[in-house]
Amino acid sequence: MKKDYLYNEIADNIANKINSGVLKAGEKLPSVRNLSAEHGISINTAKRIFLALEGRSLIRSKPQSGYFVSPPNYLQLPLATASQPIPIANNREPDQLMNKVYSTMGRRDLTLFSIGVPSGSLLPTAKLKKEIVLATQELSDGGTAYEPLQGNIKLRRMVAVRSLAWGGNLNEDEVVTTNGCMNALVLCLMALTKPGDTLALESPCYPGILQLAVSLGLKVLEIATDPITGIDIEALKNLLPEIKVCLLVPNFNTPLGYCMPDENKREIVSLLAKHHIPLIEDDTYGDLHFGTQRPKCCKSFDLDGNVLWCGSVSKTLAPGFRVGWVAPGKYKEQIIKLKLIHSLSSTAIINEAVGNFLLTGKYENHLRKLRRSLTENYQQYAAIIADHFPEDTKISRPQGGLALWVEFPKHIDTGKLYNYALKLQISISPGRIFTLQDQFHHCMRLCIGLPWSNELALKLKQLGKLAKALQ
Amino acid sequence: MKKDYLYNEIADNIANKINSGVLKAGEKLPSVRNLSAEHGISINTAKRIFLALEGRSLIRSKPQSGYFVSPPNYLQLPLATASQPIPIANNREPDQLMNKVYSTMGRRDLTLFSIGVPSGSLLPTAKLKKEIVLATQELSDGGTAYEPLQGNIKLRRMVAVRSLAWGGNLNEDEVVTTNGCMNALVLCLMALTKPGDTLALESPCYPGILQLAVSLGLKVLEIATDPITGIDIEALKNLLPEIKVCLLVPNFNTPLGYCMPDENKREIVSLLAKHHIPLIEDDTYGDLHFGTQRPKCCKSFDLDGNVLWCGSVSKTLAPGFRVGWVAPGKYKEQIIKLKLIHSLSSTAIINEAVGNFLLTGKYENHLRKLRRSLTENYQQYAAIIADHFPEDTKISRPQGGLALWVEFPKHIDTGKLYNYALKLQISISPGRIFTLQDQFHHCMRLCIGLPWSNELALKLKQLGKLAKALQ
Structure with a gap:
């Protein structure tokens, strides 16, 4: 009995270390003799452990x-292809599938691979409840009054303090709070553009940003994008004369999940400043790095106040809280004016609660757990894709964030896959909603923010089976 | 001792009945003999009571x-003048004083006659705190998840139920929640207009709406407005060909506080429908009637789905909650699409809490109290204006809401008054911020949503003294 228990424990322990990356590919494991001595088990048991792990393809x-x-x-899965959008701006309506996909938001009968937020079970809901109760007690007027126009001071202070981790050096006076990150992007775009202006974006791009751009009457210029390093700087250079504003998600962009190298960030910031093109930087995924290091932001290379750095807790803490912010550099005055006009105030209680939550170490503790879950999910998803999806399926290599980009062989139409999957209570995001051009029909984005379970694994395998049937 | 106490109590009791309108102008009081018998006081004491009340001008x-x-x-104060704006649309920048005035929001060192919200002490903060705690417990995921796109179902249901009181007959499916009423107006204007279009408004008009219109690139057409009946229908008729959208606040509009007569509402709704001009109706003050009856809304006369009816709890319950809604009639699909793009979700916990609060009778109880406070405040303010403001000062006759419009003699510049008042820790809203034209320099708006106190009375008297000094 005891032996069996020990056997399982040791095997699982090694498996976990491999899955979580503590033990890395190519690393040597202890010898049979050493394992036996270390744990006080027989040589035979030690051998059985290694054989079991080999059977699970974890070691060889x-x-x-x-x-x-x-x-x-x-x-061993091939890497997703770098995009090659046409270098001509357009403002055609986004594919109508987009609204269909978003209308499934909040449906509890579906497995929502389609919505790019962490599942509630991965969030510190009990701790947040306590903070909210405290906030109602702490705030004079119980939070019924408007906030100061620039936003909750605790929250702004904590955003500033945390900016040290990504090479920023913000102070609270440089930060304006918003109703989530999308609201920050809305304010930035309204401050910097007028209808007819051209906005440069990554491709594929978050559908919400495409919709926003079109709704503001902007022309969208999709720039060729590499799945490992992000936007193609040479392509960007060639199109500079047309561009009014550039909006990038350099850290763990959805759907590709890459992390733009620092030297690229630096070069883009200096290039855009030289051409007087403001850069809106959406850093809402920046805290969700799979590696140990929080990546830098473009804002950390900003010498001219030309970068409007936007963030939120919508992808890390609570989508339903609508808590975000922007450090708008030299455009601060315009942003505050627009905030006054368009929203006046954020929700006082919730902003106070989040400010307090960030002030304690609870946020960092939570982030550590969340990052581990996301990293493991990525590996689990990818392992199933390798085993159960059509041959020649390619995937992105996310270095953080909530998304995995899947590229099927050309003839598999993910619009069709969407419809079939829905019949099995599975919702995905088809590739065509990530562009205003004729691209990505054979691609899809999967949200990796769902809690791992046998059922989820089953749903993924079903997706693979459906895709194979569409071949 | 006892006699003195009784004397004061009886006198105050009668004074309160008069001030609160229980005893109405012209009504006969009991005879000296009856008052004496009723309260067991001497004839002489009864006589002294009447003399004291006469000395306070309450009886004669x-x-x-x-x-x-x-x-x-x-x-006996003269009525504020009907406005006569120029019938030419313009989109010049609002007076820069507007931003100055709003930047004082939340400052606790000032007496904020300038901000049109009820003071926290008039709000049911303790009850709301409880609702918020309950909401965090009731919601799955503790409110961290996005709401359904159309908004919290309880809140939508209660908005629908409450529509019966104003002649509406909404069902929950016709209601979309928003981040406060301003956000509802933003969505409506974005759905219905493009830059260069002309928006017709009352004059004077809430500065936030003027700013919003200009920020969306709209031309603003200010329509002549009567302080008792609202927008001049003949003036509106003459300008119809130019108008793309009309936005009105027919119930207790800020700053004038009038209630548009039902026949005017009906006529305007039918007129605009005939000319295919959508009507955005801001009803955010509708529950704040000084009289016993909740007034009807334009929406109750809407046969074509052409009225987009907007409301919120920002003026009745909690400005800092950002809870509002719109019943967009036939424009529902566009509004939902824009909500998805611009805000995705409202704050889940707060919307659940407000939905629950409306479900119990607590909201009606609170409204009754708040309405009584506002009615009394109006009378108190007006009494002080009559006694302490420059001769020939005119005022509006609000029938509800949070605002009193004061019109000084022509040569008193309220821009100057604003600066002087600020030195005495008093903030007012100068008339010029309620227009994009050259009007209202001698007018100001006072918020009547502050709790009455001797100090407030003193501040009002100081304002009067300053204004007299500017003569």
Whole structure:
């Protein structure tokens, strides 16, 4: 009995270390003899443990050398293709599928691979409830009064303090709170553009941003984008004369999940400043890095106040709270004026509660857990895709965030897949909603912010089966 | 000792009945003999009571007939002038004083006659706190998840139920929630207009609406407005060909506070429908009637789905909650699409809490109290204006809402008054911020949503003294 228990515990422990990346591909495992001595188990039990792990494809033996961590099978999946959008701006209506996909938001009968937010079970809801109760007690007037126009001071202070982690050096006076990050983007675009202006974006791009741009009468210029390094700087350079404003999501962009290298960030910031093109930087996923290091932001290379850095807790803490912010650089006055006109105030209680939550160490603790869940999910999803999706399926290599981009062979239409999947209570985001051009019909985005379970694995396998049937 | 106490109590009791309108102008008071018998006081004490009330101008004696309630002295104040704006649309920038005035929002060192919201002490903050705590417990995910796109179902249901009181017959499916009423107006204007279109408004008009219109690139057509009946229908008729959309606040509009007669509402709705001009109706003050009857809305005369009816709890319950809604008639689909793009979701917890609060009878109870406070405030303000403001000062006759419009003699510049008043820690809203034209320089709006106190009375008297010094 005890032996069995120990056997399982040791095997699981090693498996976890491999899955979570503590043990990396190619690393050597202890010898059978060492494992046996370390845990006080027999040589035979130690052998059985290694054989079991080998059976799960987690390790492999090399003759005369011992056992090594296998490269995960998903790393053998080919990488998604770099996009090649047409270099002509347009403002045609987004694909109508977009509204269909979003209308499933909040439906509890569906497995929502389609909505790019962390599931409630991955969020610190009990702790947040307490903060809200405290906030109603702390605020004079119980939070019924308008906030100061620039927003809750605690929250602004904490956003400023946390900016040190990404190379920013903000003070609270440089930050304006907003109703979530989308509201920050709305204010930025309204401040900087007028109808007919051209907005440069990554491609594929978050559908909400495409819709927003079109609704403001802007022309959208989609720029070629690499799934590892992000927007193609040479492509951007060639199109500069047409561009009024540039909006990028350099850290763990949805749907691709890449992290733009620092040197690219620096170059883009200086290039745009030189051409007097403001850069709106959406950093709402920045805290969701799979690696140990919080990446820098474009804003950290901003010498001219030309970068409007936007963030929120919608992807890390509570989508339903609508708490976001912007550090608008030299455009602060215009942003505050528009905030006054368009929303006057954020929700006082919720902003106070989030400000307090960030002030304690609870946010960092939560982020650590959430990041681990997302990292593991990515690996789990990818492993299933490797085993159950059509041959030649390609995927992105997210380095953080909530999205995995799946590229099927050309002839698999994810618009059709969307309809079939819905019949199995599965919702996905088809690739065509991430562009205003004729691209990505064979791609889809999967949200990896759902809690891992056997049922979720089953749903993913069903998706794979459907896709194969569409071949 | 006891006699003195009784004397004061009886005198105050009668004074309160007069001030609160229980005893109406012209009504006969009991005879000296009856008052004495009723309260067990001497004839002499009864006589002293009447003399004291007469000294306060609350009653007057008619020879051989006894004592009668005086018409309140503020009713002897002349009525504010009907506006005569130029019938040419413009989109010039609002007076820069507007931003100055709004930047004082939330400052606790000032007496904020300038901000049109009820003071926290008039709001049911303790009850709301409880609702919020309950909401965090009731909502799955503790309110961290996005709401359904159309908004919280309880809140929508209660808005629909309450529509019966104003002649509406809404169902929950016709209501979309928004982040306060301004956000509802933003969505309506974005859905119905494009830059360069002309928007017809009352004059004077809420500065936030003027700012919003200009920020959306609209031309503003200010229509002549009567302080008792509202917008001049003949003036509107003459300008119809130019108008793309009309936005009115027919119930207790700020700053004038009138209630548009039902026949005018009906006529305007039919006129605009005939000319295919959508009507945005801002009914955010509709529940704040000084009289016993909740007035009807234009929406109750809407046969074509052409009226977009907007409301909120920002002026009745909690400005800082940002809870509002719109019943957009036939424009529902466009509004929902814009809501998706611009805000995605409202704050889940707060909307659930307000929905629950409306479901119980607590909201009606609170409204009754708030309405009584506002009615009394109006009378108190007006009495002080009658006694302490420059001769020939005119005022509006609000029938509800939070505002009193004061019109000084022509040569008193309320821009100057604003600056002087600020030195005494008093903030007012100068008339010029209620127009994009060259009007109202000698007018101001006072918020009557502050709790009455001796200090407030003193501040009002100081304002009067300053205005006299500017003569």
